[in-house]
Amino acid sequence: MKIPITRPVLDEKDLEYISKPIKSGWLVQGPYVKEFEEKFVEYTGAKYAIATTSCTTALHLSLIALGVSENDKVIVPAFTFVATANVVEYLRAKPIFVDINLKTFNIDEEKIEEVILKEKDIKVIIPVNLFGLCANLPRIIEIADKYNIEVVEDSACAFGSYIYNKHSGTFGALGCFSFHPRKVITTGEGGIIITNSYKLAENLRILRDHGASKNDFLRHNSKYSFLLPEYNVLGYNYRMTDIQGALGVSQLLKADRILSKRREVAKKYYKFLGDIDYLILPFVPDNYEHSFQSFVCLYVRDREIFSKLSKISIEEIDKLSEERNKIMFYLEEMGISTRQGTHALHILGYYKNKYNLKPVDFINSYVADKLSISLPIYDMTDQEFEYIIDSIRKVINRIK
Numbered sequence: 001m002k003i004p005i006t007r008p009v010l011d012e013k014d015l016e017y018i019s020k021p022i023k024s025g026w027l028v029q030g031p032y033v034k035e036f037e038e039k040f041v042e043y044t045g046a047k048y049a050i051a052t053t054s055c056t057t058a059l060h061l062s063l064i065a066l067g068v069s070e071n072d073k074v075i076v077p078a079f080t081f082v083a084t085a086n087v088v089e090y091l092r093a094k095p096i097f098v099d100i101n102l103k104t105f106n107i108d109e110e111k112i113e114e115v116i117l118k119e120k121d122i123k124v125i126i127p128v129n130l131f132g133l134c135a136n137l138p139r140i141i142e143i144a145d146k147y148n149i150e151v152v153e154d155s156a157c158a159f160g161s162y163i164y165n166k167h168s169g170t171f172g173a174l175g176c177f178s179f180h181p182r183k184v185i186t187t188g189e190g191g192i193i194i195t196n197s198y199k200l201a202e203n204l205r206i207l208r209d210h211g212a213s214k215n216d217f218l219r220h221n222s223k224y225s226f227l228l229p230e231y232n233v234l235g236y237n238y239r240m241t242d243i244q245g246a247l248g249v250s251q252l253l254k255a256d257r258i259l260s261k262r263r264e265v266a267k268k269y270y271k272f273l274g275d276i277d278y279l280i281l282p283f284v285p286d287n288y289e290h291s292f293q294s295f296v297c298l299y300v301r302d303r304e305i306f307s308k309l310s311k312i313s314i315e316e317i318d319k320l321s322e323e324r325n326k327i328m329f330y331l332e333e334m335g336i337s338t339r340q341g342t343h344a345l346h347i348l349g350y351y352k353n354k355y356n357l358k359p360v361d362f363i364n365s366y367v368a369d370k371l372s373i374s375l376p377i378y379d380m381t382d383q384e385f386e387y388i389i390d391s392i393r394k395v396i397n398r399i400k
């Protein structure tokens, strides 16, 4: 049996939707991107949405819109996908890493204030709502407000994630989402920014469109369409195509169904893997709703080790990591794809060398990098699910 790590939900309805712009001939950002933005606003409860080519470009534009520039400092968790920090580097600003809480894999909010006081002039915090679980956003916003710092949520993985029924991406000034095929809903590549600020939204629309004061669709459908608009700011081409917009609309129509299937599989993982001492399953705090974009466990061999992980040596972590890799290797041999959750940025060549960072500098992020295992999660058959559970049990017995 072959079990991929992800399986985007694509059907005839999606084909029908993407054929619409192809039939009309309007392929660039147009009516379907607009409809996608309107539906996204409805879904998340934000006031405005600005679709982009990816979450990376959404984050990049967000920092520009907030005025981040050379030598500014931006707080980023040390365990996240590399794009979260790369967008800071694009602007020649400096990412300031903060370690994560190993229970949630999200930035440790209790470490943020200490870093703000040490670094002094932090301009923005980018909490990441990793794997579909929101960071402790109420607390992070409280700290940011105290020091007059802006918050941009990296919600790449957190479509359908909530705290007290408030959707991810609506806590900070701006929230950025990804529609890469490993996400809950997909447009192939694609991203979106949400905000409640009219001013930021207008600015972002201009920035994603080469700095144009009026977009092509509006211009083509108004008088004097033969004249090009004003370009008063330096902009980018970060526009989503209308084919992607149409796919986004169609994906949003089935989003609740996709999410509930993922939650059903997650529930079964808790039921059938909960007794395995070797794995810590994802933790969901009270009043948080997890979208389960990923189901990321931590390989610990023995639950007793979990509370001591921040204190064990790098050598011991690396030894456990070899066992984790063996598990993933055996599963791969059995046709089951798994992945490490994401990576610790301070041990990636670019960041390690540029900022002279050591594994122990952000120990929880190091542990998460070395010991996390992401299991396949999507609408799968009972047979596929049983095969995964059976294989995990066999593999664990093999490494005992």
Ligand SMILES: Cc1ncc(COP(=O)(O)O)c(C=O)c1O
Pocket (backbone or CB within 6 Å): 053, 054, 055, 056, 057, 080, 081, 083, 084, 128, 130, 154, 156, 157, 177, 178, 179, 180, 190, 191
């Ligand atoms: C936390 C996080 N931020 C940013 C991104 C970048 O998203 P995109 O691939 O849409 O640029 C990803 C992608 O997986 C991610 O996981």
